[in-house]
Amino acid sequence: MMLAGLLIAPVVTAVPLAFYGHRRFAPAINIAGSAAALLFSVGLAWQVFEQGSVQTEGGSFFVDAFNVFLAVLTAFVSMTTAAFSRPYMAHEFKQGRVGPRRMRLYHAMFQLFIFAMLLALLTNNMGILWIAMELATLATVLLVSLYRTPESVEAAWKYFILCGVGIAQALFGTTLLYFAAERVLGEGGTTLHWTNLNAAASSLEPTILSLAFVFFLVGYGTKVGLAPLHNWLPDAHSEGPTPISAVLSGLLLNVALYAVVRCKILVDGATGTNRAGQLMMALGLLSLVVAAFALFLQRDVKRMFSYSSIEHMGIMAFAFGLGGKLATFAALLHMLVHSLVKSSIFFTVGHASHMHGTQQMDRIQGLIRGNPLVGWGLVVGVMAIAGLPPFGVFVSEFLILTATMREAPFLAPILLLGLAVAFAGLLRKVQPMVFGAPSAHQVPVRAAHVPVLLHLALALVLGLFIPSFLSQWFETAVSMMRW
Amino acid sequence: MSPVFLAQVIDLLSALVLLLGFGLLAQRRIYALLHLFAWQGLFLAANTAIVAYGAGVRHLYFSALMTLAMKVVLIPYILHVLIRRMKIERDVEAMVNVPLTLLIGIALVVLSYNVMSPIQEFSTLMTRSTLAIALATVMLGLLMMITRRHAVAQVIGFLAMENGLFFAATSATYGMPMVVELGVALDILIAALIFGVFFFQIRTTFESLDLSKMARLKEDVGE
Numbered sequence: 001m002m003l004a005g006l007l008i009a010p011v012v013t014a015v016p017l018a019f020y021g022h023r024r025f026a027p028a029i030n031i032a033g034s035a036a037a038l039l040f041s042v043g044l045a046w047q048v049f050e051q052g053s054v055q056t057e058g059g060s061f062f063v064d065a066f067n068v069f070l071a072v073l074t075a076f077v078s079m080t081t082a083a084f085s086r087p088y089m090a091h092e093f094k095q096g097r098v099g100p101r102r103m104r105l106y107h108a109m110f111q112l113f114i115f116a117m118l119l120a121l122l123t124n125n126m127g128i129l130w131i132a133m134e135l136a137t138l139a140t141v142l143l144v145s146l147y148r149t150p151e152s153v154e155a156a157w158k159y160f161i162l163c164g165v166g167i168a169q170a171l172f173g174t175t176l177l178y179f180a181a182e183r184v185l186g187e188g189g190t191t192l193h194w195t196n197l198n199a200a201a202s203s204l205e206p207t208i209l210s211l212a213f214v215f216f217l218v219g220y221g222t223k224v225g226l227a228p229l230h231n232w233l234p235d236a237h238s239e240g241p242t243p244i245s246a247v248l249s250g251l252l253l254n255v256a257l258y259a260v261v262r263c264k265i266l267v268d269g270a271t272g273t274n275r276a277g278q279l280m281m282a283l284g285l286l287s288l289v290v291a292a293f294a295l296f297l298q299r300d301v302k303r304m305f306s307y308s309s310i311e312h313m314g315i316m317a318f319a320f321g322l323g324g325k326l327a328t329f330a331a332l333l334h335m336l337v338h339s340l341v342k343s344s345i346f347f348t349v350g351h352a353s354h355m356h357g358t359q360q361m362d363r364i365q366g367l368i369r370g371n372p373l374v375g376w377g378l379v380v381g382v383m384a385i386a387g388l389p390p391f392g393v394f395v396s397e398f399l400i401l402t403a404t405m406r407e408a409p410f411l412a413p414i415l416l417l418g419l420a421v422a423f424a425g426l427l428r429k430v431q432p433m434v435f436g437a438p439s440a441h442q443v444p445v446r447a448a449h450v451p452v453l454l455h456l457a458l459a460l461v462l463g464l465f466i467p468s469f470l471s472q473w474f475e476t477a478v479s480m481m482r483w
Numbered sequence: 484m485s486p487v488f489l490a491q492v493i494d495l496l497s498a499l500v501l502l503l504g505f506g507l508l509a510q511r512r513i514y515a516l517l518h519l520f521a522w523q524g525l526f527l528a529a530n531t532a533i534v535a536y537g538a539g540v541r542h543l544y545f546s547a548l549m550t551l552a553m554k555v556v557l558i559p560y561i562l563h564v565l566i567r568r569m570k571i572e573r574d575v576e577a578m579v580n581v582p583l584t585l586l587i588g589i590a591l592v593v594l595s596y597n598v599m600s601p602i603q604e605f606s607t608l609m610t611r612s613t614l615a616i617a618l619a620t621v622m623l624g625l626l627m628m629i630t631r632r633h634a635v636a637q638v639i640g641f642l643a644m645e646n647g648l649f650f651a652a653t654s655a656t657y658g659m660p661m662v663v664e665l666g667v668a669l670d671i672l673i674a675a676l677i678f679g680v681f682f683f684q685i686r687t688t689f690e691s692l693d694l695s696k697m698a699r700l701k702e703d704v705g706e
Contacts, residue, residue, distance in 0.1 A: 125662070125663070127659060127660060127662065127663030127666065127667075128662065128663065128666060130663075130667070131663070131666035131667060131669075131670055134670045134674075135670060135673075138670065138673050138674060138677060141677060142677060142680065145681075145684055148684060148687075148688060149688070150688045150689065150697075151700055153681075153684050153685055153688045153689070154697040154700055155700055156681070156684075157634070157681060157685065157694070157697070158697075158700070160677070160678075160681070161628060161637055161641070164628075164641050164644075164674070165625055165628055165629075165641075165644070168621065168624075168625070168641075168644050168645065168648055171648050171667070172618070172621060172648055172651055174659075174663075175648070175651050175652045175655055175656070175659065176602070176655065178652075178655070178656050178659060178660075179602075179605075179606070179655040179656050180605075182656050183605070187656075187657075188660060189660040189661065189662055191660065192659075192660060192663065205605055207601055207602065207605075208602055208605060211598065211602060235700045239700075
C-alpha cells in the first residue's frame, strides 16, 4: 500500500501541474505532492523497520535496508527542493526568463523526474531499473535547456547524447546479465529480478558477469559522473534552473551509484573476487583527483559545486569498491550526508546568484552582509561539504580514510591529496563571495531559508550521532555486500 | 527449411546490418542517412522474424513487428517530417577523414569479436555467431555519435546503437522479457520525440543544426 502510494503520488501530482503549472497555486501543489510522497516513504520505511525487507506480490518491487533510506531521502529532498523552488521560480517568472508554458513543463517534469528515481530505487527488475534511469534523463533533459540560452541548449544536448551513449552500455550489460541468468533461472520475466539473481549469484557464469560489469560500470558510471565520463555533468548541473541542479546533484547521482552497487553485489557473488570493486576504486580515485583540481579553474559557482559532486561521487565509488564493513558503512552514510549538504548549497547558491544577477563568482561579493542567512548558510554548507567536523561528511570521510589505511594503505596518500586539494579549492573560491562589503549591484531577494536550515541541521545531527534505526539499516545493507 | 539454411540466412542478414552500420558512418547526406537507417531496421526486423521462426519463439514475432513499426516506419517518418519542415533535406555534412573513421570502425569490429568470443562459448542458440556483430553495431553507432557534428546524424547514431542493443538481446537470449522490451521501446520513442523538440531549439539558438558551433561550454582558464 505504502509502496504503491509512494510511486503513484508523483505521477498524480504531475497531471494537474502539466495543465496549471503556471498558476499561483502550482508551487503549493508541487510541495503537497512531494509531501505526500514523503509521508508514504516514511510509512514504507516503518514497514521495513518492522518486518525487514518488503516484497510485492510477484516480486516486481522490492524494498530492503539498502534502498529504503534512499527512497526516504529522495522524497525528503524533493519536498524541500519544491519548497525552495517556490520563491526561486517565482523570481524567474517575474524576470521573464521562463514563460507560463515552461512553468508548466518545469513543474510536471519535476514530479515525473522524482517518479523515475523512485521507480529506479524500488523496482526489483534489472531491466526496469535501466528503463527508469533512462526515464530520469528524459524527464530532466528539457529542464536543463529551460532558459533556451545557447549555453543551456548546448548543455542539454551534451547531457542527452553523452548519457545516451553511456546508458546504452548499461543496457548491453543487462542483456549479458540476462544471458547468464537464463542458463540458471530459465526464461521469463522474473529471471531479471534482483532477488532471484542474488540468490543464484554463485552459479552465474563469472566470465559473462565480469564482462557485464564493465558495461554496467561504464553505463551507470556515466550517470554517476565518474571520470573520465564526467564531461556532461558540470554543464548539465550548472545551466539548468537551480532546483533542478539541486536534485540532479543531490539525488540522481545517488540513484545511479545505487544501480552500480546492486550490479556489483551480483558480480561479486558470481566471481568470488573483488575485481569489480577494484575497477570502481580506480574510477573513484580518478574522479576525486580530477574534480579536486578542476575546482580551482572554475568561474561559475554552480559549475564549481558540480565538480564538487563529481569529487564526492568518486569518494563513494572508491569506498564501495574497497568493500568491507567499515568502508561500505561509510559510503552509505556519505551518500546520505552528501546529498543533504549539496542540495542545501545549491539552494543558497541559487539565491546568491539571484541577488547578483549572475553565476560568475567574481561578481558575487559580500553575501553575509547582504543576506546573513544565505551567506552563513553557504559558509556552513561549504564547511560541511569540505569535510570539517562536526558535520556528517567529516565522519564518513574519516571512516573511509581509516578503512583505506587498513585495507589499502598505499592508496591513502592519493585519497588525502584529493581531499586536501578540494578543501583548499572550495575555501579559496568561497571566501571572497561571502565576506567583505556587498557589491553595488546586489539586490535583496525573497529567500527560502527553511530547506537550507533543515538540511544543514540534519547533516550536523548525523555528524554527532547516528540514530539506531539508521545504523541498523546500514548494518543490514553492509551485510548484503559480498566483499 | 533446414536449420543450417536458416542459420546462414541469419548470418547474411546480420552481415547486412553491420554493413549498413558502416554505411551510416560514411554517408554525408542527411536524407540518405535516414534511408540507410530505415534499411538497417528492416534487416533487423527480418532477422528477428527468422530467428522467431527457426527457434519457434512466439514472442519474437511480436518484437519483429514492433521493430518494423518503430524503426522502419514511425521513427524514420517522424525524422522525415522534421527534416522536411526544417528544410534541411539537402544538408551535406562536412566530415574530416572518412577513411580514418572507417578504419577505426573496422578495429572496433575486431575488438568486438575479441571481447565476445569467450562469451559465445556459453551459448547454444542458433544465433550465437551474431553476438559479436551485435556488439560491433553498438560500437559503430557509438563511433558515429562521437565523430559526427550534425545533430540529425548524432541522433541517427543513437538510434543505430539502439538497433545494435536490440540485436544483441535477440542473439544472446532470443529477446529480453516482454516488460523490459516494451519499456525500452517506450523510452526510445520518448527520446525520439524529445530529439525532435531539440532540433528546433538548436536551430533557433544556433541557426543551424551543425553542432560545431556549440563550443561555449569549456573550462575557461586564464583569459
